[in-house]
Amino acid sequence: MPTEPPAPMKYAGARAGLEGAFAPETAGLGPEPQKIKTLNPDEVSGLDALELAPKREKGQLGLRIWHSAWPKLLAIAIVVALWELVYLAEWKPAYVFPSPLDVFTTLKDLVTTPDFWDGVRLTMTRAITGFALAVAIGTVVGAAVSRFAPLRAAIGSLITGLQTMPSIMWFPLAILLFQLGEQAIMFVVVIGAAPSVANGLISGIDYVPRTWLRVGQVMGMKGLDRYRHLILPASLPSFVSGLKQGWAFSWRSLMAGELLVIVPGTVSVGVRMQNARDLSDTPLVISYILVVLVIGILIDQLFNAADNALRKRWGLTGT
Amino acid sequence: MPTEPPAPMKYAGARAGLEGAFAPETAGLGPEPQKIKTLNPDEVSGLDALELAPKREKGQLGLRIWHSAWPKLLAIAIVVALWELVYLAEWKPAYVFPSPLDVFTTLKDLVTTPDFWDGVRLTMTRAITGFALAVAIGTVVGAAVSRFAPLRAAIGSLITGLQTMPSIMWFPLAILLFQLGEQAIMFVVVIGAAPSVANGLISGIDYVPRTWLRVGQVMGMKGLDRYRHLILPASLPSFVSGLKQGWAFSWRSLMAGELLVIVPGTVSVGVRMQNARDLSDTPLVISYILVVLVIGILIDQLFNAADNALRKRWGLTGT
Amino acid sequence: MSILETTGVRTESVVHIENVSKTYGSGSNALLALDRVSLDVQRGEFVCLLGASGCGKSTLLSLVAGLDRISGGTLDTGGRKVALMFQEAALFPWLSVSGNVELPLRLQGIGKAERPKRAAELLEVVRLGGFADKRPHELSGGMRQRVALARALAQNADVLLMDEPFGALDAMTRDILHDELERIWREQNLTVLFVTHNVREAVRLGDRVVLLSSRPGRVIEDFTIGHERPRRIDSPEVSAQAGEITDRLRAEVARHAN
Amino acid sequence: MSILETTGVRTESVVHIENVSKTYGSGSNALLALDRVSLDVQRGEFVCLLGASGCGKSTLLSLVAGLDRISGGTLDTGGRKVALMFQEAALFPWLSVSGNVELPLRLQGIGKAERPKRAAELLEVVRLGGFADKRPHELSGGMRQRVALARALAQNADVLLMDEPFGALDAMTRDILHDELERIWREQNLTVLFVTHNVREAVRLGDRVVLLSSRPGRVIEDFTIGHERPRRIDSPEVSAQAGEITDRLRAEVARHAN
Amino acid sequence: GSDDDGNKKAGTTAGADAEATTLKLGYFPNITHAPALVGVSKNLFKDALTGTELQTQTFNAGPAALEALLSGAIDATYIGPNPAINGWVKSNGQALKVIAGSTSGGAGLVVKDTIAGPADLKGKKIATPQLGNTQDVALRAWLKQNGLNADTNGGGDVSILPQENATAVQAFAQGAIDGAWVPEPSLSKMLLESKGKLLVDEATLWPNQQFVTTHLIVSQKFLKEYPGTVKKLLKGHIAAVKYINDNNADAQKAANAQIEALTGKALKEDILTAAFKNLKFTNDPIASSLYTSAQHAEEVGLLKKVDLKGIYHLGPLNELLKADGQPTVSDAAAAS
């Protein structure tokens, strides 16, 4: 058994997500002591628990996938049904409020164009680069700000202040500094997302239990070591949630920022989205909303996996 | 002494902010055991500590204000000096890169128009209403999602997904649902900010130490009581940081949303900002950037005060 | 004990534990913490649990409190109100000392005016009269444990489960709290299940002392303590009986070690 | 003890505490936790600290470890490496049991290959050989305390401060760890400052037993334990001396109560 | 930009015909920028700009394009009259010059079909693209002529809402507004898709039914340094305008193909045709309409007194037109 098993974590994490979610629920229902709980002891103790366990796990895997899938499917079905109903009721004309079928046809046409995927690739590359940059910068700034009191006093509040600035306001500065290069987009993305990352880290660091800090101090942790072995892992939950917010900001900033530099040839998602809007092509607008939503959800799933692995490691989910 | 003293908290919080910021610093420097520490015992034990204390506190207040002010002032001075330097170097023509003086004159003119303050009032009213709504909705959704596993599976990821959507994409739907009423703006603001609030709460709830949950369960906490007395206070740090992010989102969404509905009589900050940009009036654009920044910073200070009070209560700052 | 013995419900027992097993984890990580433990605690009884570190005492208490699911067997507390004092104090940092003690009172619907008074009384019981307005982090380890005790008492439960409540206390404070606990137990006709590592303490307080074996936890012995109350922890009878139990325990640990 | 006595620096003492005071808080909330405490611990000495709950023992240790600032007096550890085992286990939840023990090794720059071996040895010392890959939350209270002990030992410090390290352990496990601790102390010529509530434990382990009074904490007595090692906790000599110290302590608590 | 780009200074010849090594040209993927679309897609600029590399940059809106021009990120751009005026005013006439016209016409007031005339507009909500822009000014001036008042904050007899075109189209389709004074292709979209009614065709309000919609501007710095390149750019521009006017159907297709290439989505056929019909492509910047519009803006209180004198630099254009045998254009305030 490795000391830190990363591979099984993921799987465990996915599972923990569900059980973790159930935990408060059952906790909420079960504060009263049980009246009578009877379980056939043969079930567990009669058989060898080691023999029994893998079988149960396998059965549970299918169940788990089903458990995590059906609410999503149901939710989608309900939304689509409502949508179709409203459409059929002819509340608004079809070009304003298209039917699900219209949209799905448009969406199908869209995702079957290779051009579209080029755009997605371009945008995702930018998003990931920009986000990575924002994380790097945000982490350094966050660590520095939480460490040096004068820095915190000087720019602590500025961090949130920057974040409240609409991306579009950065355009003039971005053009001025970076002309019309890709860097201009990166600038807009980073300035949108880095504050979230920094704030998440700062808040995490601020809430590191004092006992742990003292333990670290007694161990003689200093400088980088202290951050690496104590501060960062201890503030990880808050940091991950900061990353999640940072992602949202960076994506939004990117959608605005992509209007800044339009690369001929491959057209980024942001530009396509704006154009769909300019063209008042409602089914296309909705299609892009769905595309952005799906990307957002997929990325969120990644964050959730990380988060669940974390909770599992911290022992915050039940066995 | 009241059981929960809210009034002295604030003051204590403001102070804790500084000391808390210093704490990691000193901790970082002091992991090695002291060689020799000598303090004249008369200083403390020789005199009555009770008599001595208030005098010291008063002296520290002025010091503290100075401590929190000088880095800010210095930072501002440095930025303005750099700006003036770049201006004097004539890197770009003045109409592209105005001098600080130009901007401050414009800003002075701006803030002396009563019209401007009407706009600020309108925008702040919207921001506060929208944010309050977003907090209410985000809290309810966050609590529900973290409590019911199927709901989490169904819409958990959608929450972050929604957040990644540029506000501008909600315009068609906002108009569809609310015509061009104030509600359309609220819709855009709420849908921008509520997910952050919900996510902050969810992440906070997920990281409530298991021991506390068990304590609550043993005490027989159920339903609302459980949220009120255990879950909410325990997840408050993360919740506050979610609120902070939510504020940033709501403000940005508002700036976009204000372009949607223009109310006769007073012109909101968002519209004014857009107009300044449309008119390519660089000093005015920068003035508005400063206005938005200052508002953002002021609001952040409020959040910080709350946060510091919280940390003080949780015993996360030194005495 | 086989399952076949399980006939009828014993109405006189407040906590009925029969063949209860508990497995943590699954697969190759599974750990059988409790193996078919049977124990009955009668109304008003004071039962002490002894066992080596990691033998499953805390696990058993959390099962009785309904905090964890049993993996097998029967567990019945007849729907009674159960309070549990945890091994770690686990006070809420966002509440003052008094606030922590008042919380269970509040959950019972006791009025705003009444609460601080009741809390002050309970804090007096644990000898922390002057600390009502402090925050948990301003207390010493032993003081926190005492606040947790006051909080558990404030729950006004029928069954009180206590997990090493006096582990961090000096002998004197411990003596005082023994007396107080005994008084409250008598006056309120409480049923107590008390985990400790101090054999004398167990003999000082318990009507019965139950020994658990290690990994998996099993009941290996059930001593009835006959000495008349009030007892003194340093009395010869208590010492003698404690010595006897210690020997039994030592033998068990030795057996387990080989 | 007056300040005038402070003449010269005693080079032989590893921990030199002189007239140290500690006040928590300020203004009307000020609490004088320690009042002019003086104590010298010589190289290789094993000193036990006894005192009522909340008398300032943990405070004193954290001052010696340099975690808090003294409010008055002189404190000198000669720049030696000091390890502190906290009253609460305070393990890092993001590391496995082995990871927690390996961390101090890593900070000392011990190689990747060497660490798990050293950690396994230390876990064997605290009798947790099979738990290297568990997470802290999967351990019982006593097991966590033992991991914390292993972690403190891993620091390889000159001075070891221990705050009720065996509070949550049963008598048997405690006996074993007493032996192990004594062995390590001897072999590595450690200097130990050991806080406990168990007077017998103090007499079993200490070269000296120091008594602190309550609020504010002051040194009221300093017993030298002359019995030859190895000692047994249930030996008559240890019992007799423990009884003597208990009486003194009891008197002090009684004095304080009135 | 041209100012700090060292290698660009290595132009081919000095003096009046100095040429840059690269020219950065901006335009919008929008039908009102058809000469740019066609010129780029048919390589007309490239053919004209011998020895100079053409770099194109598209924008979604005027302010961004102007920001880029002011900061030197581009050298020339197709743009609407409003941003051009703004740039002129804010830089005190130092930043740019209008060197040619591009597009004329193609704007008007579309209303719900329940509205028959100006009298029915009382208490209604009408959108314009932006406070103080050409359409906004036109609407206000027209309302004034018809005895209706409207203030700049959306109050008055008619409530004027500055609303971005896409939003206005949406809002109109959903009945949230009663009408809008918009340019193409929003105009055609409202007419065709939302069954709107054209109450006023802006062209009818102007002499010769002509008013400027798009023109070509160049940064003064670039103009000063590389007049030769500017001339070649104009050559390409003239060729593009000519191509559109000579091969209308083919130009439509080329423009739409270019739009699709730039945005991933082409205009609908019917809207394209309708919009093209409403637009005129001409080298004439129709200076008179710019002056008049500015004057109207002053009258309704949207602009402080502005001095547009010198904003035009039509010498090279006229030179080329003359050489080509086409009529020259004028920068005079009153052309009629």
Ligand SMILES: Nc1ncnc2c1ncn2[C@@H]1O[C@H](COP(=O)(O)OP(=O)(O)OP(=O)(O)O)[C@@H](O)[C@H]1O
């Ligand atoms: N959440 C858990 N997950 C996995 N294993 C656990 C968990 N909790 C306890 N265990 C294991 O169950 C066994 C019994 O633990 P328990 O806490 O009940 O012991 P205990 O008798 O209370 O010990 P102590 O006296 O040290 O507190 C231990 O071996 C422990 O490792």
Ligand SMILES: Nc1ncnc2c1ncn2[C@@H]1O[C@H](COP(=O)(O)OP(=O)(O)OP(=O)(O)O)[C@@H](O)[C@H]1O
């Ligand atoms: N951070 C703090 N802020 C304020 N007061 C404190 C703080 N830490 C300890 N105290 C106070 O100082 C006194 C001594 O506490 P300390 O923890 O040193 O006691 P102790 O001797 O270790 O007790 P125990 O045996 O119960 O652990 C107590 O009265 C406590 O309330």
Ligand SMILES: [Mg+2]
């Ligand atoms: Mg336990």
Ligand SMILES: [Mg+2]
């Ligand atoms: Mg202590």
